[in-house]
Amino acid sequence: MSGDASKLSILVYFEYHHRRLHPVGLQLMTAAKELIRNNGGEILGIIIGEGADQAEEQMNQLPLSEVYLYESEEYFKSDLYKTLMLDCIQQSSPGIVLIGGTKEGRSLAPRLSAALKTGLTADCTELYVRDGGELVQIRPAFGGNLMAQIITPDTRPQMATLRYNQFPPLKPSVSEAGRRKPVSFIKRKLSTQPSSLLEIIDTARFTASESIGKQDVLVAAGRGVRSKEDLDMIIELAELIGGELASTRRLVEQGWISFHRQIGLSGHSVRPKLLLTIGVSGSVQFMAGIRGAETIIAINSDEDAPIFSAADHAYCGDLYEIVPALISTLKKQNT
Amino acid sequence: MIKTAVCIKQVPAYSDGLMDPNTGLLIRKGLEMVLNPNDLSALETALRIRENYGGKVDVFSMGPKHAEEVIRQAYAMGADEGFLLTGKEFAGADVLATSYTLSQGISAVDDYDLIICGKGTTDGDTSQVSGALAEWLGIPHVNWVSGIKKLSQKTIQLCQEMEGELYTVKASYPLLIAVEREIYTPRMTNLKMKIAAKRKPVKTFRLQDLKDQKEIHYGLKGSATRVEKIFPAKENRSDTEPIRDTAGAIEELALLLKPYAAGRKAKQRVDE
Amino acid sequence: MESDKIIAMEDQYRDYLSDESGMTGTAGSISFPESEDELRSIFLTMKQGGTPVTIQGGRTGIVGGAVPDGGHIINMSRLNKLHKLEFTDSGAALLEADPGITRLELTEGIQKLKGGHALFWPPDPTEPSASLGGIIASGAQGISTGLYGRTEEHIEAVRIMDSEGNFRTVQRDDTDFGAVYFGSEGRYGIITKVRLRLRKKPDSMWGIAFFFEQKADSYQFADMLKEKFGTGKNSSPKSVDAEIHASIAVCEYIDRVSIDLVEERKPYMTKIRSIPDIDSEAAAMIYTEIHGSDEEAVSEIAEELLEISVSCGSDPDKAWAVSGETEIDKMRSFRHAVPESINLLMEKRRKRVPGLLKQGSDMSFPQMGFKELLNLYEKDLQDQQEMQESGLQWTIFGHIRENHLHINFLPETQEQYDLGNELITSWAERCRKVSGAVIYEHGMGKIRKPLFVNTADRPVLEEMRQRKQKYDPAGLLNKGNSIDD
Numbered sequence A: 001m002s003g004d005a006s007k008l009s010i011l012v013y014f015e016y017h018h019r020r021l022h023p024v025g026l027q028l029m030t031a032a033k034e035l036i037r038n039n040g041g042e043i044l045g046i047i048i049g050e051g052a053d054q055a056e057e058q059m060n061q062l063p064l065s066e067v068y069l070y071e072s073e074e075y076f077k078s079d080l081y082k083t084l085m086l087d088c089i090q091q092s093s094p095g096i097v098l099i100g101g102t103k104e105g106r107s108l109a110p111r112l113s114a115a116l117k118t119g120l121t122a123d124c125t126e127l128y129v130r131d132g133g134e135l136v137q138i139r140p141a142f143g144g145n146l147m148a149q150i151i152t153p154d155t156r157p158q159m160a161t162l163r164y165n166q167f168p169p170l171k172p173s174v175s176e177a178g179r180r181k182p183v184s185f186i187k188r189k190l191s192t193q194p195s196s197l198l199e200i201i202d203t204a205r206f207t208a209s210e211s212i213g214k215q216d217v218l219v220a221a222g223r224g225v226r227s228k229e230d231l232d233m234i235i236e237l238a239e240l241i242g243g244e245l246a247s248t249r250r251l252v253e254q255g256w257i258s259f260h261r262q263i264g265l266s267g268h269s270v271r272p273k274l275l276l277t278i279g280v281s282g283s284v285q286f287m288a289g290i291r292g293a294e295t296i297i298a299i300n301s302d303e304d305a306p307i308f309s310a311a312d313h314a315y316c317g318d319l320y321e322i323v324p325a326l327i328s329t330l331k332k333q334n335t
Numbered sequence B: 001m002i003k004t005a006v007c008i009k010q011v012p013a014y015s016d017g018l019m020d021p022n023t024g025l026l027i028r029k030g031l032e033m034v035l036n037p038n039d040l041s042a043l044e045t046a047l048r049i050r051e052n053y054g055g056k057v058d059v060f061s062m063g064p065k066h067a068e069e070v071i072r073q074a075y076a077m078g079a080d081e082g083f084l085l086t087g088k089e090f091a092g093a094d095v096l097a098t099s100y101t102l103s104q105g106i107s108a109v110d111d112y113d114l115i116i117c118g119k120g121t122t123d124g125d126t127s128q129v130s131g132a133l134a135e136w137l138g139i140p141h142v143n144w145v146s147g148i149k150k151l152s153q154k155t156i157q158l159c160q161e162m163e164g165e166l167y168t169v170k171a172s173y174p175l176l177i178a179v180e181r182e183i184y185t186p187r188m189t190n191l192k193m194k195i196a197a198k199r200k201p202v203k204t205f206r207l208q209d210l211k212d213q214k215e216i217h218y219g220l221k222g223s224a225t226r227v228e229k230i231f232p233a234k235e236n237r238s239d240t241e242p243i244r245d246t247a248g249a250i251e252e253l254a255l256l257l258k259p260y261a262a263g264r265k266a267k268q269r270v271d272e
Numbered sequence C: 001m002e003s004d005k006i007i008a009m010e011d012q013y014r015d016y017l018s019d020e021s022g023m024t025g026t027a028g029s030i031s032f033p034e035s036e037d038e039l040r041s042i043f044l045t046m047k048q049g050g051t052p053v054t055i056q057g058g059r060t061g062i063v064g065g066a067v068p069d070g071g072h073i074i075n076m077s078r079l080n081k082l083h084k085l086e087f088t089d090s091g092a093a094l095l096e097a098d099p100g101i102t103r104l105e106l107t108e109g110i111q112k113l114k115g116g117h118a119l120f121w122p123p124d125p126t127e128p129s130a131s132l133g134g135i136i137a138s139g140a141q142g143i144s145t146g147l148y149g150r151t152e153e154h155i156e157a158v159r160i161m162d163s164e165g166n167f168r169t170v171q172r173d174d175t176d177f178g179a180v181y182f183g184s185e186g187r188y189g190i191i192t193k194v195r196l197r198l199r200k201k202p203d204s205m206w207g208i209a210f211f212f213e214q215k216a217d218s219y220q221f222a223d224m225l226k227e228k229f230g231t232g233k234n235s236s237p238k239s240v241d242a243e244i245h246a247s248i249a250v251c252e253y254i255d256r257v258s259i260d261l262v263e264e265r266k267p268y269m270t271k272i273r274s275i276p277d278i279d280s281e282a283a284a285m286i287y288t289e290i291h292g293s294d295e296e297a298v299s300e301i302a303e304e305l306l307e308i309s310v311s312c313g314s315d316p317d318k319a320w321a322v323s324g325e326t327e328i329d330k331m332r333s334f335r336h337a338v339p340e341s342i343n344l345l346m347e348k349r350r351k352r353v354p355g356l357l358k359q360g361s362d363m364s365f366p367q368m369g370f371k372e373l374l375n376l377y378e379k380d381l382q383d384q385q386e387m388q389e390s391g392l393q394w395t396i397f398g399h400i401r402e403n404h405l406h407i408n409f410l411p412e413t414q415e416q417y418d419l420g421n422e423l424i425t426s427w428a429e430r431c432r433k434v435s436g437a438v439i440y441e442h443g444m445g446k447i448r449k450p451l452f453v454n455t456a457d458r459p460v461l462e463e464m465r466q467r468k469q470k471y472d473p474a475g476l477l478n479k480g481n482s483i484d485d
Helices: A024-035 A052-060 A078-092 A103-116 A174-179 A231-240 A249-254 A319-334 B037-053 B065-077 B095-109 B129-137 B191-197 B246-271 C011-017 C036-048 C103-112 C132-138 C175-181 C215-229 C256-268 C295-311 C325-352 C370-383 C385-390 C414-433 C449-455 C458-471
Strands: A009-014 A042-049 A066-071 A096-101 A120-124 A126-129 A135-141 A146-151 A158-163 A184-188 A198-205 A217-221 A244-247 A274-278 A295-300 A313-316 B002-007 B010-012 B033-035 B055-062 B081-085 B114-117 B141-151 B155-162 B165-172 B175-179 B203-205 B226-232 C029-031 C053-056 C072-075 C082-087 C093-097 C155-161 C167-171 C190-200 C204-212 C246-255 C284-292 C320-323 C394-399 C404-409
Touching: A009 A024, A009 A078, A024 A042, A024 A096, A024 A126, A024 A158, A042 A052, A042 A078, A052 A066, A052 A184, A066 A078, A078 A103, A078 A184, A078 A198, A078 B129, A078 B141, A096 A103, A096 A120, A103 A120, A103 A158, A103 B095, A103 B129, A103 B141, A103 B155, A120 A135, A120 B095, A135 A158, A217 A231, A231 A244, A231 A274, A231 A319, A244 A249, A295 A319, A295 B246, A313 B246, A319 B246, B002 B037, B002 B095, B002 B129, B010 B065, B033 B037, B033 B065, B037 B055, B037 B065, B037 B114, B037 B141, B037 B175, B055 B065, B055 B095, B065 B081, B065 B191, B081 B095, B095 B129, B114 B129, B129 B141, B129 B175, B141 B165, B191 C295, B191 C320, C036 C072, C036 C155, C036 C190, C082 C103, C093 C103, C103 C132, C132 C190, C155 C175, C167 C175, C204 C215, C204 C246, C204 C295, C204 C325, C215 C246, C215 C284, C215 C295, C215 C370, C246 C256, C246 C295, C246 C325, C256 C325, C256 C394, C284 C295, C284 C325, C320 C325, C325 C394, C325 C404, C370 C385, C370 C394, C370 C404, C370 C414, C385 C414, C404 C414, C414 C449
Parallel strands: A009 A042, A009 A096, A042 A066, A066 A184, A096 A158, A120 A158, A217 A244, A217 A274, A274 A295, A295 A313, B002 B055, B002 B114, B055 B081, B081 B203, B114 B175, B141 B175, C029 C072, C053 C072
Antiparallel strands: A126 A135, A135 A146, A146 B226, A198 B165, B010 B033, B141 B155, B155 B165, C082 C093, C093 C190, C155 C167, C155 C190, C204 C284, C204 C320, C246 C284, C246 C394, C394 C404
């Protein structure tokens, strides 16, 4: 048990497969650390999976007080993982449970919340905590035009999934860890080993469909790009930020880019979380396809370009100066 | 013979563009309501199963009286029976209360082999009702189903699209699945069936028709979350003045894109 | 004063040298006026230097009407606001709009106006990025004129800037409106504002698609529809509330080649991606819409159509029926994807053979049966030895009620292109003889001008000459769109 009842305790679910932590765990840590910054509290972790105890070393570098380890099956099964997670919550009675807004998290969290008969707020982009440990959860609503502020007044724990890649990852730190109380690891084994009604009979590596209509990050090139060869740097930038290349109708007409990648009235309507447009002026044809984009960053040399009226971040300048410099800056940041 | 229940919802035709750009107020009047596009794929999945293995396809919805329209649309695609959970007690429900209400309605009708949900609704956009519904029904569930590999009277084999990995999952009935939009292209509503649907009855469920009639388990009262307020997401975009200083632009862009570059690196590591 | 608004033609503006026809012109400068005053001062600056101007809207025209022939381009896309919506004492809903607004912006803008959500502007020339000014200048009609009437009936007035830079308002009932400004491709003045007459949306709308394994069956169905439901035209009501009981609003023919062209593109076009593939046995489809204030009456007509289709050999289990704006929009997008896919295909072919422009006919043969008309076309297309030898491909789609079909050739070589033009010319000749309209709604622009001049009666041409002399003696307005340019 986690001691002082008045102290805020937050349970973070670390996805763990193939003996690796999913990056969303460290993103949840950033959010959790922020929540206890002012009024204090503790962060607990849970790992379910095959070889769970092998995560100890990495966990040791994080500001966690306790980590529950459940040696289990390699692959995610909603019913089994729920049972184990439920055990952990009964053991640790956290005030808040944070789960990643990943496919796994969004499959696990609702099942768990119904089992606990408690509230769940999906896909939060901002969290803060009030005195008394009440969690304020903010998430986009109505296609992202509006934000909803949601609380869970009466039931505990308060559960939230956090949008993937919304929070920066917390950097594990050996030196900081040295100054903290060491993480205590609790290896749980249930008296009757729970089983699943699901059987995973095969798994395969798989790359999500590259259709630009389904991508979270898109980099769209427009007629500001002067030659087909120049697209290479746009592609490099797209790869650097985990995005897919998209294009205006113009470049498709030029024959430089396949029409599979065309955004607009006669192409795809896209709904990425981030759309970076480079040398795109923003014709009616194009603009009709980008309304679902959450954040738009536009680089264009014409200050009157219509794209700027839709952009959240607008940069008027020469793409041939900006893009190469940006690529090298991002590369430096990454090393 | 496979008995299937499909959960469907009536949603506004446009999930965005709902807000008046000048006043920042929601535009509700005259808003067209449609059948949630993701649910069409769920219904198509069920209809194909019935065509190949026999059985029936029933549809369930919760909402105001006019949500009957989406049930009639399901009829025009070929659904057998439709049930609408309606009443003021059900209004204002969050994920917890919605899934509970649906579970009460579904279990009042039949012991279905399969419950099929869409990936999520375009208005609530949480993708959370399916998992909670399965828990209430006490049956296993599989989200992100992108294909059906094999099906027999006793078991089903599914493709489940997880991140970077495709699972083949085998399960016995009863089972709940939430299908991806791309699993099948939904059929168009059929003229003959659309004409017939106008006269086909929709069965209405009210609180008193359910097994659990405690009002506090439904609607706003049965919801564990409360929406405190709704506010505009951001400043009006057209107010953004372009930044002209190239060096400054590069610096700012690098900062904006940093999380994506970092996330992408992490993602790569996982995929290795 | 406005000299900074006039931008020398640079590479980044090269898109503005062409339109959807694929034709490319030249220009020395371009401007994007944001007000009538700016427009006027830009125009007068040009006039002073004797520089001709080309007025551009959405550049969605397919006859080169917006393609500059030297001089200056005035692009109207930034004059795109909606102004006041007024309800008059007689019950009309009048909306003032800038000419640069697109069809899409107009539709969405009306929804957001106070009191606008139940209203619409009926003309739907299907291309969402077409501008209002361009629709008026080309005389575009679209797919629902059969029920709602022609485009000009939904315009109350236009404000015109003449070639002296003076403004005046022309009401629809003024003789100048129809005779001079509507459909005259910017030859006699510049439209700077439009007052539109809106209508109440029908309460119920069904869109129904019938499929036929034999083309001949679809022709029979089309003729039976025309016979049974006539032109069904609902004369333009003065009041916005005037209700239609239930009537056929749209009746479109789409052949198999058109279907195939769309289906090739479909996976990559979001707005139609959710439409399933059409049965490969279908040789033609006929898309109809029924609009009305009474759902029951609408479905009664649907039942009648179903019966007729069965008698014409269409499989009743395969007919699609949708209702509501969103679903109808999707079906209209499918219909619009036909010319769109043709244009995209031709763009690709033009990369190899630059001379291949959009090649579609735009003729209406009112005094004929649908089957009779199709037989006439097919005789030339299928039976002529020259056609068989050349391998020239074509598609047929268009409006059944006006006997107004768009035969689009899909040439791959210059020889094929020339052959297509020959056929279009011969049809135009025949069309003229039966008093049909050779150029119905696309305008003649620069590409179809020779066809028009060759088939028009002399007095018509003479009148056009005199009019140009009267309204634009210096020949500065939309150079190239007048018969003697």
